[in-house]
Amino acid sequence: MVGLGTMGAGIAQVCLQAGIPTVGRDVTPELGERATARIDHYLSRGVEKGRMTADEKEGALGLFTTTTDVADFADCDLVVEAVFEDLEVKRGLFGELERVVSREALLATNTSALPVTEIAASIETPDRVVGMHFFNPAPVLPLVEVVRTNLCSEDAYETAVAFVERVGKAPIRCGDTPGFVVNRILIPLLNDCVRVLDEAGVTPEDVDRAMTHGTNWPIGPCALIDLIGVDVHVHASEALWEALREPRMAPPPRLVRMAQAGLLGRKTGRGFFSYA
Numbered sequence: 001m002v003g004l005g006t007m008g009a010g011i012a013q014v015c016l017q018a019g020i021p022t023v024g025r026d027v028t029p030e031l032g033e034r035a036t037a038r039i040d041h042y043l044s045r046g047v048e049k050g051r052m053t054a055d056e057k058e059g060a061l062g063l064f065t066t067t068t069d070v071a072d073f074a075d076c077d078l079v080v081e082a083v084f085e086d087l088e089v090k091r092g093l094f095g096e097l098e099r100v101v102s103r104e105a106l107l108a109t110n111t112s113a114l115p116v117t118e119i120a121a122s123i124e125t126p127d128r129v130v131g132m133h134f135f136n137p138a139p140v141l142p143l144v145e146v147v148r149t150n151l152c153s154e155d156a157y158e159t160a161v162a163f164v165e166r167v168g169k170a171p172i173r174c175g176d177t178p179g180f181v182v183n184r185i186l187i188p189l190l191n192d193c194v195r196v197l198d199e200a201g202v203t204p205e206d207v208d209r210a211m212t213h214g215t216n217w218p219i220g221p222c223a224l225i226d227l228i229g230v231d232v233h234v235h236a237s238e239a240l241w242e243a244l245r246e247p248r249m250a251p252p253p254r255l256v257r258m259a260q261a262g263l264l265g266r267k268t269g270r271g272f273f274s275y276a
């Protein structure tokens with residue numbers, strides 16, 4: 001696992017719970033320690049809630065090592081990348097990984113909005129590169145979009161799908177199109193919900209009530225944007241707008257202003273709603 005932030009730590013936890021020895025790399029030892037502590041915390045909660053035994057937790061944690069050195073991936077059969085959403089950073093990293101791992105090893109990116117093809121095409125062995133798009137929080141949400149590029153070998157792609165099944169997740173097969181499946185649907189839909197606030201003169205509470213009580217959504221759109229992070233949503237909207245030029249993809253000005261003001265949702269304590 002390269003990158004041990006929100007997604008990387010979550011994906012590492014998924015692998016450990018499936019009994020897969022995992023090496024995690026971030027840029028400093030402290031970030032590795034922080035990810036290990038987070039995984040420990042969530043596994044401990046699993047023990048408290050009776051989802052696993054204390055021995056199973058210790059067994060899972062015992063499979064995890066952290067490093068700052070890409071060379072420590074030499075024996076890995078699969079490397080999943082979840083570093084910053086920046087094409088040049090990811091391309092540089094895939095170039096480094098390609099030189100370290102065996103020719104048979106798969107390289108996967110967890111990118112949400114960058115073209116997997118552009119990452120694959122930048123290295124000498126693009127046939128082993130796939131998108132493996134987990135959702136946040138990775139240990140909780142079952143879906144993984146397994147993204148195929150035109151350069152990907154059938155064997156590599158099917159191995160990636162089999163891996164996702166092996167770690168207990170629900171894969172779907174899809175092509176390398178902007179937003180893949182979920183974000184292509186969800187982002188313009190959430191943007192529409194925000195535009196309705198002003199158009200119909202309703203409150204965030206009432207838009208959320210409309211969608212939870214009128215269509216049985218498990219969470220309202222404003223609460224969902226607060227959970228995703230207003231900045232993350234705006235960034236993803238901009239990427240889809242850049243790629244597709246459809247007006248519904250562009251972030252509504254209200255969200256851009258919220259991002260500028262630091263009203264990012266749950267993580268800053270205030271977004272559409274306030275959080276203690």
Ligand SMILES: NC(=O)c1ccc[n+]([C@@H]2O[C@H](COP(=O)([O-])OP(=O)(O)OC[C@H]3O[C@@H](n4cnc5c(N)ncnc54)[C@H](O)[C@@H]3O)[C@@H](O)[C@H]2O)c1
Nearest residue numbers: 003004005006007008025026027082083084085111112136
């Ligand atoms: N957060 C989400 O909801 C979500 C959901 C699905 C996919 N994604 C995608 O997952 C990726 C990671 O997102 P995140 O939210 O976990 O980000 P994050 O900022 O929480 O974590 C990124 C981590 O990568 C590390 N990093 C940066 N460069 C590195 C390098 N060269 N080697 C090793 N580590 C490096 C950083 O130190 C940081 O710990 C992005 O591509 C994002 O689009 C995010």
